[in-house]
Structures are given as C-alpha cells and as structure tokens.
Amino acid sequence: MEHLWATxxxxxxxxxxxxxxxxxxxxxxxxxQVLGFAVERQDLERAAGAAPRYNLLAxxxxxxxxxxTHLDTVPPFFGPREDADxxxxxxxxxxxxxxxxMLEAARLLxxxxxxxxxxxxxxxxxxxxAGARLANARLAEPWxxxxxxxxxxxxxxxxxxxxxxxxxxxxxxGVAGHSSQPVGPSxxxxxxxxxxxxxxxxxxxxxxxxxGNLNFGRLQGGVAPNVVADSAEASLLLRAxxxxxxxxERIAGCLGEHVxxxxxxxxxxxxxFHVPAGREGIGVAFGTDAPHLGGWGTPLLMGPGRILxxxxxxxxxxxxxxxxxxxxxxxTARELxxxxxxxx
Numbered sequence: 001m002e003h004l005w006a007t008x009x010x011x012x013x014x015x016x017x018x019x020x021x022x023x024x025x026x027x028x029x030x031x032x033q034v035l036g037f038a039v040e041r042q043d044l045e046r047a048a049g050a051a052p053r054y055n056l057l058a059x060x061x062x063x064x065x066x067x068x069t070h071l072d073t074v075p076p077f078f079g080p081r082e083d084a085d086x087x088x089x090x091x092x093x094x095x096x097x098x099x100x101x102m103l104e105a106a107r108l109l110x111x112x113x114x115x116x117x118x119x120x121x122x123x124x125x126x127x128x129x130a131g132a133r134l135a136n137a138r139l140a141e142p143w144x145x146x147x148x149x150x151x152x153x154x155x156x157x158x159x160x161x162x163x164x165x166x167x168x169x170x171x172x173x174g175v176a177g178h179s180s181q182p183v184g185p186s187x188x189x190x191x192x193x194x195x196x197x198x199x200x201x202x203x204x205x206x207x208x209x210x211x212g213n214l215n216f217g218r219l220q221g222g223v224a225p226n227v228v229a230d231s232a233e234a235s236l237l238l239r240a241x242x243x244x245x246x247x248x249e250r251i252a253g254c255l256g257e258h259v260x261x262x263x264x265x266x267x268x269x270x271x272x273f274h275v276p277a278g279r280e281g282i283g284v285a286f287g288t289d290a291p292h293l294g295g296w297g298t299p300l301l302m303g304p305g306r307i308l309x310x311x312x313x314x315x316x317x318x319x320x321x322x323x324x325x326x327x328x329x330x331x332t333a334r335e336l337x338x339x340x341x342x343x344x
Contacts, residue, residue, distance in 0.1 A: 063118025093305025160281025
C-alpha cells in the first residue's frame with residue numbers, strides 16, 4: 001500500500017487553495033486517464049487575468065453512480081508528511097484522502113467490468129459551491145446519475161442529514177461626528193445591538209441535527225475611537241435547521257432601522273442523504289456541495305478522516321480509514337447499481 005500513501009502525499013504537495021485548483025485538477029485528470037476514464041472540463045467564468053478554474057468530469061460508460069468531492073482546500077497551504085498510521089497535510093482528509101479512496105474503489109469496479117460509474121470533482125466548495133452549481137446547470141446526456149456519493153471526512157460513517165447554511169452580511173449605517181457630542185447614530189452601536197438581538201434568537205431544532213447555531217466570524221467598522229462610526233459590517237453564518245425564507249424573516253425582525261441584510265451566497269436548508277441498508281446514519285453540522293447538485297440523483301455522504309481534523313494546522317487522515325473507505329465506496333457502488341431503475 002506504500003504507493004497509496006506516496007500518491008496522497010504527492011497530491012497534498014500540490015497547492016489547491018480555493019481559486020487555485022487547476023494544478024491539482026491536472027493531477028487527477030492524469031490519474032483518471034490512466035484508469036481508462038474519458039475526462040472533460042467545465043470551465044468557470046473568470047475575470048481577465050485570473051487563473052483558470054474548472055470542474056473535472058470523468059466516465060467510462062453512462063454513469064449511474066457518481067463519486068464526487070471537491071478540488072479546493074482552505075488556506076493556509078502546508079505540505080505532506082507520513083508516519084506509521086497517518087498521512088498529514090492540507091487536504092489530507094478534506095478532501096484529497098476521499099478522492100484517493102474513490103479512485104481506488106473505481107479501480108476495483110473497473111476490474112470487475114463495471115462501467116456505469118463516473119466522477120465529478122468540483123471547484124469552490126470551501127467558499128461558494130460555484131463548481132457544483134455549474135455542474136448542476138450543465139448536466140446532460142450521456143450522464144444519467146441515479147446516485148452521487150459525496151466524499152467528506154465522516155470517519156467512514158454514512159450521514160443521514162447535514163445542516164443548511166445561511167450566509168450573509170449585516171451592513172449598518174450611521175452619521176459621522178465628534179464622539180464628545182450627542183450625534184449619530186453610530187453604525188457600530190446599531191450593529192452591536194442587532195447582533196445582540198440575533199444571538200438571543202431561537203434558531204429552531206431538528207430531530208436529527210439538533211439546534212441551529214449562529215456565528216459572527218468577522219466584524220469591522222468606524223475609523224477612530226473618538227469618531228462616531230458612519231459604517232460597520234459583520235459576516236453572519238448560520239448552520240440552519242430551517243428553510244432559508246424562515247431564517248431570512250427571523251433575521252429581518254432583528255435588523256432595526258439602520259441595519260440591512262445583504263445575502264450573496266446560495267443558502268439552503270437541511271439536506272437529507274440516502275443511508276444504505278444496515279448502516280446507521282448520523283447527523284453532521286458541516287455543509288457540502290450536495291444541496292447544489294439536485295439533478296445528480298440521490299445523494300450519499302461518507303468518507304475517511306475526521307471533521308475535527310479538517311481546516312486545522314494538524315490536518316491528517318489515518319491509513320486504516322483510507323483503506324476502509326476504498327472497500328466501503330466499492331461496496332456501496334455495487335449495492336446502488338444493483339438497485340432497479342425505479343428506485344431513484
């Protein structure tokens with residue numbers, strides 16, 4: 001199995017932070033072609049001078065089961081290393097490890113003569129799922145996906161549901177003035193008041209996923225301590241257990257006269273997944289590309305590694321988890337392909 005660990009380290013060593021996915025996509029394209037897959041690219045629109053970005057699609061026949069994970073990683077980039085039990089490095093579990101396990105599962109299936117499998121590797125999952133939305137818009141023959149197996153670090157447990165995402169900015173306006181005078185309003189004060197009201201809200205509860213949870217990851221505003229702020233803003237991200245319109249209405253009730261909501265992200269509610277017979281499904285709080293792939297059949301979600309290691313400075317994936325994922329991906333594809341067409 002040493003070649004697997006070497007391959008994964010080679011992939012990790014290729015920087016693929018969101019927006020810079022092309023070199024890693026080239027690595028995957030070569031690996032897929034060696035296996036006998038026909039590969040096509042879906043180019044994303046980009047500004048003049050920007051680096052190329054594209055999804056990879058690969059097939060041998062007419063795909064009914066598609067393996068899908070994302071090309072991009074979060075920053076900062078750091079390279080690979082290996083010990084007796086783990087492969088370490090950015091992307092090792094999120095999601096280059098799942099990609100490797102999927103390719104190895106495909107190798108087993110191809111050796112059995114199975115050609116109804118395909119691959120979709122997307123750009124931008126860590127930011128806005130732009131690649132997934134493009135793939136969904138351009139889905140066409142000969143692709144005929146009944147199921148899509150999404151690879152993310154779940155410790156090889158199948159996921160029954162994951163939380164939705166509502167991502168937006170709060171923009172507050174005020175009137176600049178000398179802080180010694182009763183002038184304003186202060187945009188900072190208005191924003192803080194709005195945030196206080198939002199943090200006191202009940203964000204619903206789901207039988208599998210529990211409570212919705214709200215985070216303000218970034219705040220900025222004003223120019224100096226002795227100047228009343230004329231503008232301020234905050235980033236808002238809700239791991240939602242309710243639909244986006246319900247969330248939007250609740251936020252609107254907390255804004256106040258001087259704060260407005262600006263949503264630039266394709267928000268979505270809780271997402272449910274197929275769980276194979278005999279396997280226990282879990283709920284997870286993180287999001288995936290799956291909500292943006294509505295045309296790609298029934299989704300499943302499973303992969304090697306732990307979400308607790310993803311996005312950290314100690315990101316890693318265990319070798320035993322990777323080997324188990326190869327077996328599980330292959331077994332799951334066999335089971336899904338054996339299901340009658342009407343089961344979609």
